[in-house]
Amino acid sequence: xxxxxxxxxxxxxxxDIYRETFECxxxxxxxxxxxxxxxxxxxxxxxxxxxxxxxxHTMRQKYEYAVPLxxxxxxxxxxxxxxxxxxxxxxxxLAAQEWLLPIIKKMHEYLLQEKVIHADETPVQVMGxxxxxxxxxxxxxxxxxxxxxxxxxxxxxxxxxxxxxxxxQNFLKGYNGYLHTDAYVGYEKVENIKHCLCWAxxxxxxxxxxxxxxxxxxxxxxxxxxxxxxxxxxxxxxxxEESIQNRQKERLQQEKPLLEAYWSYLxxxxxxxxxxxxxxxxxxxxLNNQQKLxxxxxxxxxxxxxxxxxxxxxxxxxxRKNWLFSGSPKGAKASAAVYSIIETCKAxxxxxxxxxxYIFKKLPNQPIIxxxxxxxxxxxxxxxxxxxxxx
Numbered sequence: 001x002x003x004x005x006x007x008x009x010x011x012x013x014x015x016d017i018y019r020e021t022f023e024c025x026x027x028x029x030x031x032x033x034x035x036x037x038x039x040x041x042x043x044x045x046x047x048x049x050x051x052x053x054x055x056x057h058t059m060r061q062k063y064e065y066a067v068p069l070x071x072x073x074x075x076x077x078x079x080x081x082x083x084x085x086x087x088x089x090x091x092x093x094l095a096a097q098e099w100l101l102p103i104i105k106k107m108h109e110y111l112l113q114e115k116v117i118h119a120d121e122t123p124v125q126v127m128g129x130x131x132x133x134x135x136x137x138x139x140x141x142x143x144x145x146x147x148x149x150x151x152x153x154x155x156x157x158x159x160x161x162x163x164x165x166x167x168x169q170n171f172l173k174g175y176n177g178y179l180h181t182d183a184y185v186g187y188e189k190v191e192n193i194k195h196c197l198c199w200a201x202x203x204x205x206x207x208x209x210x211x212x213x214x215x216x217x218x219x220x221x222x223x224x225x226x227x228x229x230x231x232x233x234x235x236x237x238x239x240x241e242e243s244i245q246n247r248q249k250e251r252l253q254q255e256k257p258l259l260e261a262y263w264s265y266l267x268x269x270x271x272x273x274x275x276x277x278x279x280x281x282x283x284x285x286x287l288n289n290q291q292k293l294x295x296x297x298x299x300x301x302x303x304x305x306x307x308x309x310x311x312x313x314x315x316x317x318x319x320r321k322n323w324l325f326s327g328s329p330k331g332a333k334a335s336a337a338v339y340s341i342i343e344t345c346k347a348x349x350x351x352x353x354x355x356x357x358y359i360f361k362k363l364p365n366q367p368i369i370x371x372x373x374x375x376x377x378x379x380x381x382x383x384x385x386x387x388x389x390x391x
Contacts, residue, residue, distance in 0.1 A: 012079050042364035045094055052360030055095045058088050060353045063338045066319040089331060096334035099363050104156060104340050106375050111154045115301045116146030118180040118309035121163060122317055125325035126332045129161055139163045140336060142313040143171060147303045149244060152381050153347035155312050157336040165189030180306045183289055197292040198306035203229045205282035221269050222279050228262045236304045248300035259294055312343055348380045354389040355380060
């Protein structure tokens, strides 16, 4: 006996939908006309050949596998179907506007109820922005629920034409928990929150400050700083599976004394280093943000780093290398919506393709406009979705 792996190429098929019409002939004899038509399932995009599976496939290819639309256009041609990239882009934009945004709106409401939110942002080039050159830098913002015991695992991407703190302030309006970020000043605009800065970000400053000659004083201080920060991460790695209560207790017993000693070490050595050197900037950054870097000790729901946000936004940065830019603001908003759904699905161990296909089949036949509460059944962590779309 032997086992072999065989690849079966994908196939597409055209489905013709007919609706029969019935007339009551007896009624007609009595001059009462009665015509019956069976109800046809609503389509995901009216007046389009797009099916739930075709749109879900297009979205997954671009936003999970980073396959640009021009390559997908060629893939469809190889299957004998002429679909240009403009049509594929319209599918994404229209389906996102109609069916994904109501889900994301509800996800946003739940995110603001979390105790911890991680945030990050990355540049994106968007064509056709009103009053701006095509070379102008826009941004994709990412907001995520926390790592430790979140109410729900949520990832939301939001496209904005800039990096002003007003965008974060507006998105997080009404939130009053812990906000994990790097030290970008724009997040200072967010009110009624506790800032929790990232030790991985601080560590990078010292890594960059190590000179080629590690025997000099700056090399010694930079390496000692990295060593002390690594000790914190080593403890966190051990505590990752602990309960909130135990993690809080161990942090105060093990990490707080290390931090107190480290602050003293930096204070003693800061005047020995030129303030404008790489190491001087690393020391000043760390000391200036001392309070925000140790906020995580207040509540064990907080994390020592913002790596969760950076890892969540990485699929977008990988995709950006392939598709390079968004063709319009509508396209950028649609991209944000699809990334939000796919990354939230991943965080909840839901198959993104199954989920997209499922909601594109179900939502058009649900009275969502008249009964918005029905959206609850289609959130990525709902029992209905777990039962039908799990990985």
